[in-house]
Amino acid sequence: MSTSTAAAVAAASTPAQPTGAHLGHTSLNIDSLRDLARKELVNVLDSDHGVEKIYHLQPGPLETDCKNLIYICRPQANYMKYIAEHIHTHTKDPHAGPYTYSLFFVPRRTALCEKVLEDEGVFGEITKGEYHLDLIPMEDDVLSLEWDSTFKELYLDQDTTSIYYAAKALMRLQGIYGLFPRILGKGDYSKALCDMMLRMRREMAVDDLDASQTLQLSQNIDSLIIIDRSVDMVTPLCTQLTYEGLIDEIFHIKNSFVEVDASLANPASTNTGAGGSAAAASTAAPGKKKKVPLNGGDKLFGELRDLNFAVVGGLLNKVAKRINADYEERHNAKTVPQIRQFIVKMGGLAAEHQSLRLHTALAEEIMNYTMTDDFNRILEVQQNVVAGIATNKEPEYIEEMINKQVPIVQVLRLLCLYSLVNNGLKPKQFEFFKKEILEAYGFEHIQTLDNLRRLGMLTKQVTTKNTYSLVRRSLSLIVDEVNEHAPNDISYVYSGYAPLSVRLVQCVVQRGKDGARPGPGAGSGGKGSGVAGGNGWKGFEDVLRMLPGRTFDETQRVDDGQPRSSKRANGQPKISLVFFLGGCTFTEISATRFLASQEGGQRDFVICTTQILNGNTLVDSIVQKVPDLHASG
Amino acid sequence: MSPPTADWIQLQDRFYRKQEIYTMLWKQVDLSKYMIAAAPFGGPLALVRDDRKVLLLQKQQPVKPSIYLYTSSGKLMEPIQWDKGRIIGMGWSEAEQLLCMLEDGTVRMYNILGEYTQFSLGKEAKENKVIDVQIWGTGLVALTGSFQLIAVTNFDEPRPLFLANTGINEPPHSWTVIPPKFTLSRHVEVLLAINSTILVVDATEARDERLLEGPFRKMSVSPDGKYLALFTNDGRLWVVSTDFQKNLSEFETKSQVAPQQLVWCGTDSVILYWDKIVLMVGPFGDWIKYPYDEAIFMIPEVDGVRIISSEKCEFLQKVPAVTEDIFKIGSTAPGAMLYDALDHFEKKSPKADENIRSIRLELADAVEACIEAAGHEINHQYQRSLLKAASFGKCFLEIHNADSFVDMCKTLRVLNAVRFYEIGIPLTYTQYQRLTPEALIDRLISRHQYLLAIRICEYLKMRTDRILIHWACSKIKISNDDEDTLCRMVVEKLANKPGLSYSEIAMTALKAGHSTLATKLLDYEPRAGDQVPLLMSMGQDELALVKAIESGDTDLVYHVILYLKxxxxxxxxxxxxxxxxxxxHLLESYCKQQDPELLKDFYYQDDRRVDSANLSLIESFQQKDLTERTKKLKNSLRLYQEDKEHLFETKAIEESLKLLQIQAQLEKDFNQPFTGLSLSSTVYKLITINQGSRATKVRNDFQMPDKRFWWIKLRALVEIRDWDGVATLAKSKKSPIGYEPFVEECVKAMQYREAAKYILKCDAHLRAGLFLKIEAYQEAGEQAFLQKDLETLKEIRDKCPNALLQGQIDGYITQLASSR
Structure with a gap:
């Protein structure tokens, strides 16, 4: 019986199968999480046995031979409208159909979407279900909700939906891995998330008393540290200088895929080693884009991603030489077993070679970009601003950018950074820049400027007291001597600036018995200090008070009367879960990984985030867009 | 005690047993006069007078028919007064709801207490009437007078679905369905016996299997959906796989009359029933005949067949393998040896020891076999003796996990309790495992057997919440007590259950018209979110919103907001x-996407002028029409003017209006689009279309800063490659932006010669670098030398392609180095 089924998918909600092979190698076994997601996806699709075609959910009519349509999408109003449009076109066409429609919301159905479907008059046509996919394992140590609009929703619209989803997702993690013994955090929304989790745990007793009673403290995870993006708006505005960070800045990594010129990533040319075919391939499809997965499954990328870009070139060179040497081994293979051995090895070599080709090409592109005057001047201004080196040059340069009509996102990114670090712009300066921006980019940006004001990212200075400089000093955010080759502090990721968000994490997990402040070299002193029984934020109260939002430190207990087990489970490292509410950058992920490397195997970090962002995507979500009225006419 | 094998009958190489479970409590029921539907898993029976059968009118016979619901032990549970049209067919859902298919396409779903809900199969069914129906646990297929098949595959959300056109024009000889869970396509498939063949119909097509053996007068699908039993016109019983690929067996019944019932007993034998004759046919053509002297009704179960007669309820099944091993005469299986050993032991015979020794190595298996066999016994004595044997065997084992023993004891206690004739659920061990304890509890709840349900739950350490809630709900529904008494009664009973959800109880109270009681009960609800729906239906709107917000679930908040709206x-x-x-915040966010008009009202009533103004501003940018655009802008301006705090914005919008006017004029003058461009872009565009003077005018109108104007002009001129224009600009007066931009822009446009013109106007210390950029190495070298810039000199030397020049630069370097 031919019952053909098509699935229309929106928002990268399906864990991409071919990219999953790299997962499952850390002390936190995230396989269980993946299995859950996978099984449920099969259930979703299996309701109609086998999918014939997959479409991306887009506006406009859907033309397909399949009669059973399954939609999988985020509960967002615009998607509902697309689906309604599909159904409307189908019903109008007397020859089409009959179709059956199923809609699975990720992670759950909402009243709002149902309202839209009702308004569109298609509510009754669709069988609705849910696909409870929340935290998606991007890497062994990175879980993301991949909820792209979180920053704007949370801080500008003050729509706390993502906090609810985050809480649900964390509860699910606790269901799998056990209760987090300690929850620490900074920021008002962080506190809201923590409170919601605690309340959900109380309510869980209502749903399933047995489950809540059997829920043990986690054996591996000893703490959850929640960092609210509003605590540190400065970091994402800085240009990321790690390899992965720069790829993101330049090409924009979306759901762990990057879209590059097809010629950069043509696997066809790996078969021969000849340069000619690569050139032919690149000329064959000029300007054609190709999606390339970027994750730890690519061993070379795994080595490069967290490094400061300055050292990437050298490393690539070394790898190239090694691969070449490996290839040369074939000449030494004389006997049949030797040849066979080489052949076995060659499969791996080819993959490595392809990876090398891709990263060399990417690095070259990045190099071209980082060599430009514009890039370097922006970087210089950024670094001066963050370091608090006050000259007239910085505002002058921003003015010049406006005059040169560079994209508004770049201007605002730098201007906001300037404002944030200096506790606002001087009144005259403030008026001046606002006027410049409106005149250069259009008056609709009255709204953009209002948005930025509300977010506190672009404000008028009211007091000369600068809290940021105090924070900078007490947490040693600026480190002058950075050795990119053998870094001894997280500041290497921004070539001299330590991201505040990760410094805060460091405050909790790394503290020597002498209470030394985190900073370069601090890791070695505080090695292995436990978080669960540790002092939490103690010793940093003053700094934390200067930062916006509440600070908290909650302990979760199970009521079995037994003392919390302090012994380490089977000698495995303890894990701190770091949740970046409102998103984090690749650089922050790299910095957190660096913290782990300083712990010498005593502690692992698993990073959770609502989404992965960078300065451009962050600012862009705030910028008011208006339609180009001449485009269609 | 008769031997356990007394009721066994051999069929080829296997044994079947028919055991009596109940003597029926009912009196004188002639089953042949009724249409009967029975629920599987020992479920209840529904009887309704079959109007196709002749019935002697008796005095006490009511005029209106009733549906009688009986337990398997024949205890009347509920008579349902029937007031609707003709019943075409009845069946039971998995949730033990009785489904009655009516001629007019209505389907009524009754619970065991006779309360019902109903849905309709739609117009087609209503117009052409339903002539037959097939019902399975989760769905039904109806056949209409016009031979259209209509399926419903989910009783919770019934959605009639038309199956493919059958193309037939007479009723099938017989028909049946394969439920979705057994088909390859996961859709229901209908089998229709037409002429000599069978049509297989699903949602998309009707396929002819092209059989010649028909017509088939009766058919039945095995409980696992794999096989199909067919009864042919010439009295043969034919079994095939449901994909018609495998021929399994054939049997001549020598009967010209089709059987009244054709059911499967488990998955390996088929039972046919004619008036007073039951014939069981095995896979290899062997058969057993059971005579009856009254009408019976057979109910297929997963592991056998329940047979109801007016006198008793029996269960016919294949003897389970473990049971056969133990009890078969002459068996030497470990289980049998162990069972025998216990017998000897009780008789104080030394053979007990001998038996145990002989199965020493398999003793653990023997123990498990006895435990399992106990489960399959209905008779309490055998249960006990088998468990005793297991217990006896355990003593000889050094390591033994007693879990299975304990579990079986518990299970048997539960099974015996529900099998008790007053309860009347003759569940076998196999069925119980399939059904799950949770479902069993649900069945007890729906029968209002609260005490037993709670006892079982407590015994099995399961949660009793559902039972208590259900109890409270039905208490409230039927009680005549005043609200205070009711509330006390309910709360007292539930008080020691922390975390029990009260919202459902409160909802029931509300529906029963006790609104104050509902309010009182709701106060006990621990979850904020769960209070919301009820509060809404109680009209406590504001409280509902507060509770929704408390829950943190934004969707719930939206739910309330949309309702309030x-x-x-x-x-x-x-x-x-x-x-x-x-x-x-949520309302704003929603309105921005869905309902901008509501947002305007919302801002207006809350006096949020800035937001109103911005809304109007953005709207203006979305208007194509200039007057509309201006109107919206002016509206925005008016709103901003009302607030002295926003002088800047007021001015900006005034400027924006002015710009719009100018742009309208420009569009007229040059017949090119201008609106939508920013001020800078407007000026830029004017220059690129060679309207320098208009550009200057616009610039003056807005008092654009010199710096920006110069930049714009420079970039625009470079874009249109007006090098003379660039030169004129550079000469017009002292550049407010310096001359590097001139160089840079020319370099970007790859015009090194043009660039060179401006380098000497730049700051002295920059010149070397700039010359280097345009690959003028000699000049670069000279400038660097003048500036005594050793670093740059070295850089130039490295980049310089000309050996002669390199020498010259080396000269500079030595000169500088020596002068240090």
């Missing part, structure tokens, strides 16, 4: 929302 006047709606920040 529908229910209330706008003013009242805003009043409820206004002092609740989260609700306001």
């Amino acid at each position: 529908r229910k209330h006047q706008l003013g009242e709606f805003f009043r409820i929302i206004n002092n609740k920040p989260l609700a306001c």
Whole structure:
């Protein structure tokens, strides 16, 4: 019986199968999480046995031979409208159909979407279900909700939906891995998330008393540290200088895929080693884009991603030489077993070679970009601003950018950074820049400027007291001597600036018995200090008070009367879960990984985030867009 | 005690047994006069007079028919007064709801207490009438007078689905369905016996299997959906796989009359029933005949067949393998040896020891076999003796996990309790495992057997919440006590259950008209979110919103907001929302996507002028029409003017209006689009279309800063490659932006010669670098030398392609180095 089924998918909600092979190698076994997601996806699709075609959910009519349509999408109003449009076109066409429609919301159905479907008059046509996919394992140590609009929703619209989803997702993690013994955090929304989790745990007793009673403290995870993006708006505005960070800045990594010129990533040319075919391939499809997965499954990328870009070139060179040497081994293979051995090895070599080709090409592109005057001047201004080196040059340069009509996102990114670090712009300066921006980019940006004001990212200075400089000093955010080759502090990721968000994490997990402040070299002193029984934020109260939002430190207990087990489970490292509410950058992920490397195997970090962002995507979500009225006419 | 094998009958190489479970409690029921539907898993029977059968009118016979619901032990549970049209067919759902298919396409779903809900199969069914129906646990297929098949595959959300056109024009000889869970396509498939063949119909097509053996007078699908039993016109029983690929067996019954019932007993034998004759046919053509002297009704179960007669309820099944091993005469299986050993032991015979020794190595298996066999016994004595044997065997094992023993004891206690004739659920061990304890509890609850349900739950350490809630709900429904007494009664019973959800109880109270009781009960609900729906239906709108916000679930908040919006006047709606920040934010967010008009009202009533102004501003940018655009802008301006705090914005919008006017003029003058461009872009564009003087005018109108104007002009001129223009600009007066931009822009346009013109105007220390950029190495070298810039000199030397020049630069370097 031919019952053909098509699935229309929106928002990268399906864990991409071919990219999953790299997962499952850390002390936190995230396989269980993946299995859950996978099984449920099969259930979703299996309701109609086998999918014939997959479409991306887009506006406009859907033309397909399949009669059973399954939609999988985020509960967002615009998607509902697309689906309604599909159904409307189908019903109008007397020859089409009959179709059956199923809609699975990720992670759950909402009243709002149902309202839209009702308004569109298609509510009754669709069988609705849910696909409870929340935290998606991007890497062994990175879980993301991949909820792209979180920053704007949370801080500008003050729509706390993502906090609810985050809480649900964390509860699910606790269901799998056990209760987090300690929850620490900074920021008002962080506190809201923590409170919601605690309340959900109380309510869980209502749903399933047995489950809540059997829920043990986690054996591996000893703490959850929640960092609210509003605590540190400065970091994402800085240009990321790690390899992965720069790829993101330049090409924009979306759901762990990057879209590059097809010629950069043509696997066809790996078969021969000849340069000619690569050139032919690149000329064959000029300007054609190709999606390339970027994750730890690519061993070379795994080595490069967290490094400061300055050292990437050298490393690539070394790898190239090694691969070449490996290839040369074939000449030494004389006997049949030797040849066979080489052949076995060659499969791996080819993959490595392809990876090398891709990263060399990417690095070259990045190099071209980082060599430009514009890039370097922006970087210089950024670094001066963050370091608090006050000259007239910085505002002058921003003015010049406006005059040169560079994209508004770049201007605002730098201007906001300037404002944030200096506790606002001087009144005259403030008026001046606002006027410049409106005149250069259009008056609709009255709204953009209002948005930025509300977010506190672009404000008028009211007091000369600068809290940021105090924070900078007490947490040693600026480190002058950075050795990119053998870094001894997280500041290497921004070539001299330590991201505040990760410094805060460091405050909790790394503290020597002498209470030394985190900073370069601090890791070695505080090695292995436990978080669960540790002092939490103690010793940093003053700094934390200067930062916006509440600070908290909650302990979760199970009521079995037994003392919390302090012994380490089977000698495995303890894990701190770091949740970046409102998103984090690749650089922050790299910095957190660096913290782990300083712990010498005593502690692992698993990073959770609502989404992965960078300065451009962050600012862009705030910028008011208006339609180009001449485009269609 | 008769031997366990007394009721066994051999069929080829296997044994079957027919055991009596109950003597029926009912009196003199002639089953042949009724249409009967029975639920599997020992479920109840529904009887209704079959109007196709002749019945002697008796005096006490009521005029209106009733549906009688009986337990398997024949205890009347509920008579349902029938007041609707003709019943075409009845069946039971998995949730033990009785489904009655009516001629007019209505389907009624009764629970065991006779309360019903109903749905219709739609117009087609109503117009052409339903002539037959097939019902399975989760769905049904109806056959209409026009031979259209209509399926419903989910009783919770019934959605009639038309199956493919059958193309037939007479009723099938017989028909049946394969439920979706057994088909390859996961859709229901209908088998229709037409002429000599069978049509297989699903949602998309009707396929002819091209059989010649028909016509088939009766058919039945095995409990696992794999096989199909067919009864042919010439009295043969034919079994095939449901994909018609495998021929399994054939049997001549020598009967010209089709059987009244054709059912499967488990998956390996088929039972046919003619008036007073039951014939069981095995896979290899062997058969057993059971005579009856009255009408019976057979109910297929997963592991056998329940046979109901007016006198008793029996269960016919294949003897389970473990049971056969133990009890078969002459068996030497370990289990049998162990069972025998216990017998000897009790008789104080030394053979007990001998038996145990002989199965020493398999003793653990023997123990498990006895435990399992105990489960399959209905007779208490055998249960006990088998468990005793297991227990006896355990003593000889050094290591033994007693879990299975304990579990079986518990299970048997539960099974015996529900099998008790007053309860009347003759569940076998196999069925119980399939059904799950949770489902069994649900069945007891729906029969209002609360005490037993709670006892079982407590015994099995399961949660009793559901039972208590259900109890409280039905208590409230039927009670005549005043609300205070009721409330006390309910709360007292539930008090020691922390975390029990009260919202459902409160909802029931509300529906029963006890609104104060509902309010009182709701106070006990621990979950904020769960209070919301009830509070809404109680009209406690504001409280509902507060609780929704408390829950943190934004979707719940939206749910309440949308409800409030529908229910209330706008003013009242805003009043409820206004002092609740989260609700306001969510409303704004929703309106921005869906309902901008509502947003305007919302801002207006809350006097949020800046937001109103910005809204109007953005709207203006979305208008194509100039007058509309201006109108919206002016509206925005008016709103901003009302606020002295926003002088800047006021001015900006005034400027924006002015710009719009100018752009309109420009469009007229040059017949090119200008609106939508920013001020800078307008000026830029004017220059690129060679309207320098207009550009200057616009610039003056807005007092654009010199610096920006110069930049714009420079970039625009470079774009149109007007090098003379660039030169004129550079000469017009002292550049406010310096001359590097001139160089840079020319370099970017790859015009090194042009660039060179401006380098000497730049700051002295920059010149070397700039010359280097345009690959003028000699000049670069000279400038660097003049500046005594050793670093740059070295850089130039490295980049310089000309050996002669390199020498010259080396000269400079030595000169500088020596002068240090």
